[in-house]
Amino acid sequence: MPKFRKKPVEVEAIQWTGDNTQDAVAFAGGAVSESIFTFGTALVMGTGLPDPFRLTHIEEGGWIVREPEVRMMSDDDFRKTYEPVEGDCP
Numbered sequence: 001m002p003k004f005r006k007k008p009v010e011v012e013a014i015q016w017t018g019d020n021t022q023d024a025v026a027f028a029g030g031a032v033s034e035s036i037f038t039f040g041t042a043l044v045m046g047t048g049l050p051d052p053f054r055l056t057h058i059e060e061g062g063w064i065v066r067e068p069e070v071r072m073m074s075d076d077d078f079r080k081t082y083e084p085v086e087g088d089c090p
Helices: 021-028 075-081
Strands: 012-015 036-039 042-046 055-059 063-066 070-073
Touching: 012 021, 021 036, 021 042, 021 063, 042 070, 055 070, 063 075, 070 075
Parallel strands: none
Antiparallel strands: 012 063, 036 042, 042 055, 063 070
């Protein structure tokens, strides 16, 4: 049986350091950025999918990814899924 590989996809992403919340909110953009807030050491985002009250979060060092929907990923999951297009990943 023939085998197929998923095509590589380039995404935009920003790593949340705990000190760049405004940049992370601006990166998320649109209506999503209105539902991002900090809670303790986590950055929390209302996904709106599948309902507007579902929340997701990342700890410091996690990533916000546009693929084209905006989502959050832990640093470990991000590094397992993506590799830098140019330059080194922080």
